[in-house]
Amino acid sequence: MNALVNDDSADALPEEEKTRSGIQSIEVGFKLIEVLTDASQALMLRDLAQLAGMNPAKAHRYLVSFQRLGLIVQDPVNGRYDLGPFTLRMGLAHLSRIDAFKAARIALTELRDAIDQTVGVAVWGNHGPTVVHWMESTHHMRVPLRLGDVMPLLDSAAGRLFAAYLPARQTEALIDAALEAQRASPRKYLPSTRAEYDAVLADVRKHRAARVEGTLLPSVNAFCMPVFDATGQLVMGLMALGPENRFDARWGGPVDRALRALAERLSADLGHGNA
Numbered sequence: 001m002n003a004l005v006n007d008d009s010a011d012a013l014p015e016e017e018k019t020r021s022g023i024q025s026i027e028v029g030f031k032l033i034e035v036l037t038d039a040s041q042a043l044m045l046r047d048l049a050q051l052a053g054m055n056p057a058k059a060h061r062y063l064v065s066f067q068r069l070g071l072i073v074q075d076p077v078n079g080r081y082d083l084g085p086f087t088l089r090m091g092l093a094h095l096s097r098i099d100a101f102k103a104a105r106i107a108l109t110e111l112r113d114a115i116d117q118t119v120g121v122a123v124w125g126n127h128g129p130t131v132v133h134w135m136e137s138t139h140h141m142r143v144p145l146r147l148g149d150v151m152p153l154l155d156s157a158a159g160r161l162f163a164a165y166l167p168a169r170q171t172e173a174l175i176d177a178a179l180e181a182q183r184a185s186p187r188k189y190l191p192s193t194r195a196e197y198d199a200v201l202a203d204v205r206k207h208r209a210a211r212v213e214g215t216l217l218p219s220v221n222a223f224c225m226p227v228f229d230a231t232g233q234l235v236m237g238l239m240a241l242g243p244e245n246r247f248d249a250r251w252g253g254p255v256d257r258a259l260r261a262l263a264e265r266l267s268a269d270l271g272h273g274n275a
Helices: 002-007 015-020 024-038 045-052 056-068 085-096 099-115 157-165 168-184 194-207 254-269
Strands: 072-074 081-083 118-125 128-135 210-213 220-228 234-243
Touching: 024 045, 024 056, 024 072, 024 081, 045 056, 056 072, 099 118, 099 128, 099 234, 099 254, 118 157, 128 157, 157 168, 157 194, 157 210, 157 220, 157 234, 168 194, 194 210, 220 254, 234 254
Parallel strands: none
Antiparallel strands: 072 081, 118 128, 118 234, 210 220, 220 234
């Protein structure tokens, strides 16, 4: 009889006591997820454990369970740990519940049908601009992009947009790494120095949009337009891209005007410019 009473005792706790109660081991282990979310790259066990404030053996036990759940993956070659596929599913589920993201998906469907270009949405992830929504045009252009793909900072419209408008502390390390890779294996028409890239970003701010013409994919043009919230923070980038023979990449052209109008409307809905 007493055992039954004790089993039900948690339900009889005062509301404030319920708020304080929890499972400490979950809270401790989740620190590993937080560290990887904030990191700019995959981490070795010793570094991950140190940043999470626990010893490597304890961290490893948590990581084994997180791997089974798809929260963590381990590179079989170098042994580094990174966020797993389930964290992307969680992120996309969260985004789908945000009114601005829902509105963007609905509006982009209408825009795609109107301009018949491939369109999408990118948001900033821990590795850079990440594709979270994607709709193809009727042109059936073969674009090797998938949900969850990270767009490069130097040669994609989304990468340039986020680099232009996010705080430097969020982008500096990734920009430096991209420029170093460019200098090691130079590609045509891409900046190789910080001064050259800063000029590219200045042009993005001047036009309040990013544009690329064949730099990411041969013979493919693209725009990416910013959506800001009430505080002026960049929330997402609206993308449109297509083959150069069907995609008008002129500033002030029909694709530019249509995508820009949508981005400005979504920004206004979020209170941008009303403060």
